[in-house]
Amino acid sequence: MNITKEDMNSCSVHLSEDERSVIILDQTLLPNETKYLTLNTPEAVYDAIKSLAVRGAPAIGICAGYAMYVLAQQRDTRSFESFYGSLEKDGEYLISSRPTAVNLSWAVRRMLSKVQECKDIPVPEIINILGEESKAIHREDIEMCYRIADYGLSLVKPGDGILTHCNAGPLATSKYGTALGPMFLGKERGIDLHVFSDETRPLLQGARLTSYELYKGGIDVTLICDNMASMVMKNGWVQACFVGCDRIAANGDFANKIGTSGVAILAKHYGIPFYTLGPTSTVDFSCATGDDINIELRDEDEIRSMWYEKPMALSGVKCFNPAFDVTDHSLLTAIVTDKGIVYPPFDVNLRKTLLGQND
Ligand code: MRU
Numbered sequence: 001m002n003i004t005k006e007d008m009n010s011c012s013v014h015l016s017e018d019e020r021s022v023i024i025l026d027q028t029l030l031p032n033e034t035k036y037l038t039l040n041t042p043e044a045v046y047d048a049i050k051s052l053a054v055r056g057a058p059a060i061g062i063c064a065g066y067a068m069y070v071l072a073q074q075r076d077t078r079s080f081e082s083f084y085g086s087l088e089k090d091g092e093y094l095i096s097s098r099p100t101a102v103n104l105s106w107a108v109r110r111m112l113s114k115v116q117e118c119k120d121i122p123v124p125e126i127i128n129i130l131g132e133e134s135k136a137i138h139r140e141d142i143e144m145c146y147r148i149a150d151y152g153l154s155l156v157k158p159g160d161g162i163l164t165h166c167n168a169g170p171l172a173t174s175k176y177g178t179a180l181g182p183m184f185l186g187k188e189r190g191i192d193l194h195v196f197s198d199e200t201r202p203l204l205q206g207a208r209l210t211s212y213e214l215y216k217g218g219i220d221v222t223l224i225c226d227n228m229a230s231m232v233m234k235n236g237w238v239q240a241c242f243v244g245c246d247r248i249a250a251n252g253d254f255a256n257k258i259g260t261s262g263v264a265i266l267a268k269h270y271g272i273p274f275y276t277l278g279p280t281s282t283v284d285f286s287c288a289t290g291d292d293i294n295i296e297l298r299d300e301d302e303i304r305s306m307w308y309e310k311p312m313a314l315s316g317v318k319c320f321n322p323a324f325d326v327t328d329h330s331l332l333t334a335i336v337t338d339k340g341i342v343y344p345p346f347d348v349n350l351r352k353t354l355l356g357q358n359d
Contacts, residue, residue, distance in 0.1 A: 001146060003139050011174045013054055013063045022066040024054040027171060031212040040070055042090045049097040056172020057246045057282055058141050061103030064094050065137040068111035069130045077123040084115055099294040100255050100324045101246040102284045107137055142174040144279040144338035149181025152277050152336050160239040163196040166257035167209035168244025178277040179242040183219050195221045196232050200257060202302045226259055233270040241267045245278040252329030252346025253290030258322055264331035273333040280338055280354055290326030298323050
């Protein structure tokens with residue numbers, strides 16, 4: 001696949017021309033405002049990830065990779081030890097911004113292990129190598145998204161209705177996206193699909209981001225409230241569900257935006273195939289099952305008042321606001337990865353497909 005600098009610079013996360021900052025499209029302002037933020041301190045990157053200005057597991061990983069390169073250029077280069085020590089501290093700080101999407105820690109650790117691998121060469125040269133590594137993370141994501149989109153498209157036929165939850169499109173990744181990849185690639189190939197986008201309470205990624213990018217891409221999209229999914233399924237309008245993922249455990253359980261497991265249960269009830277689509281970087285073999293995945297809890301005001309002119313609940317009312325839930329692997333038809341479509345038994349086939357390990 002020929003990936004140009006233009007392809008990379010058109011993504012929601014990219015490197016500035018002088019390579020001293022990470023540029024992100026502020027996703028909190030969409031669909032009403034298109035504004036880019038320039039990040040070049042650990043605090044600015046941390047805040048951008050925490051506030052969801054940059055969000056979506058792969059995009060967070062790309063942002064973290066670039067941030068490590070940008071910060072490396074500001075660190076003390078006189079000794080390897082102090083260089084590595086300060087970068088490791090930056091990395092741990094960035095990882096603490098959001099716990100669930102594994103791509104964040106995966107990218108930080110990949111950058112740190114590159115530094116370790118190069119410990120016998122002068123630090124200024126290591127910094128150049130980190131620049132290449134961060135671009136490789138981004139380039140690989142574009143390639144992985146293309147392959148995921150291609151595999152995903154093979155699972156549907158022209159005219160099918162696809163239901164999706166949250167946003168796993170180009171904004172959350174790089175070109176194509178994961179769960180929305182088949183729709184964008186289908187459009188390029190003249191295969192039209194109809195998409196039902198759950199609005200995705202409480203942060204409305206489906207309304208603000210998914211319907212926005214599909215509509216702008218000329219893809220037939222209908223926005224629904226989360227509690228309408230059952231009805232559109234019952235009406236026979238949905239032939240498959242495609243959702244993203246933030247972390248896939250070794251047995252196929254996976255974390256994704258809160259509400260995903262409910263969609264999976266509905267899909268099972270109506271006999272509709274349910275797929276999660278994600279890159280290799282989202283699989284975490286160190287989590288045996290979904291019980292090992294740390295679920296982020298967010299500010300209660302996201303439920304009470306964030307999207308309303310006036311609060312819709314009294315300030316003293318208790319709220320429970322988990323950002324993600326875990327979908328049990330028994331509800332999954334298959335996991336669509338960049339290395340192929342993985343069917344049950346997932347504990348065996350994930351390792352076989354992704355690591356080339358046989359039992
Ligand atoms: O809290 P968010 O908006 O970062 O949650 C994002 C999701 O749940 C996505 O589905 C997931 O990160 C996959 S993005 C390709």
